[in-house]
Amino acid sequence: MKHFFISFTVFFLFASFNTADSSSIINTWTWEKSVGGSNNPYLATPKTIGFTKKVIFTPNGRVITYKNNVEIRNSAYQIEKGIGYTDQEEHDLLTFEGKTYVIEKLDNQNLTIVSNNQDGSRTIFKR
Numbered sequence: 001m002k003h004f005f006i007s008f009t010v011f012f013l014f015a016s017f018n019t020a021d022s023s024s025i026i027n028t029w030t031w032e033k034s035v036g037g038s039n040n041p042y043l044a045t046p047k048t049i050g051f052t053k054k055v056i057f058t059p060n061g062r063v064i065t066y067k068n069n070v071e072i073r074n075s076a077y078q079i080e081k082g083i084g085y086t087d088q089e090e091h092d093l094l095t096f097e098g099k100t101y102v103i104e105k106l107d108n109q110n111l112t113i114v115s116n117n118q119d120g121s122r123t124i125f126k127r
Helices: 002-016
Strands: 027-035 053-057 062-067 070-083 090-096 099-106 110-115 122-126
Touching: none
Parallel strands: none
Antiparallel strands: 027 053, 027 122, 053 062, 062 070, 070 090, 090 099, 099 110, 110 122
8 A cells, every 4th residue: 555655646746747738728829929930030920910810729639720710720739748859858749730839838828839840930829
């Protein structure tokens, strides 16, 4: 019984250190801006592009994308540990709509994702 308790405690401690689990991303996120990577520097905002965008991550593993409040995509998403392209370090990776992103920042108000490829463009969402 003592070994079971110790094993359970160790498991609980490791599970609690997961920085970005699927429950923390579940919400509606409004696109604020996108910033291009070093090989393709640009800045795009709803004002400069001429449309709004929001994404809703659901508890059942779906992401619904809206453009000007009209649903344009409904697809699966996945969060898992993986290696970042730019720094070769382990990160939480978010995959949806055929692309994989490094989760750079995720808190109650902010979601920043970086393309996990050579471009490294950054997309910033707010709740």
